[in-house]
Amino acid sequence: MNSGNDLGRKLNWRQACTLLGCSQSHFYNLVNSGEIPSYRHGVVRGVRVLEQDCLNYLARRQDERELRQNHV
Known part of the structure; x- marks a missing residue:
């Protein structure tokens, strides 16, 4: 059951890299x-990111690409 405070699925760096299609350093x-x-x-488990934040980043990148293509 999801609570109202649930921010969504949290990803570790490996999961995020797979979703984003990028390297660990990127x-x-x-x-x-x-x-x-x-x-x-x-301390041990490190950094987590929200899946939705990764999806938002990908959407912003797509919008930027489309704007550049329209201005060429």
Whole structure:
């Protein structure tokens, strides 16, 4: 059962890289630059990102590509 506080599915770096189609280093660049918000999940378990934040990032990238193509 989902609570009202549920932010959605949390992904580790491997899962996020698969969804985004990127390398581990590129993923961490996106996180460190703030392109994709991240959350600490304990000391050992590291960084987590929300699946929806990854999907939002992909949608923004697609919109940017379409704008560039329309201006050429």
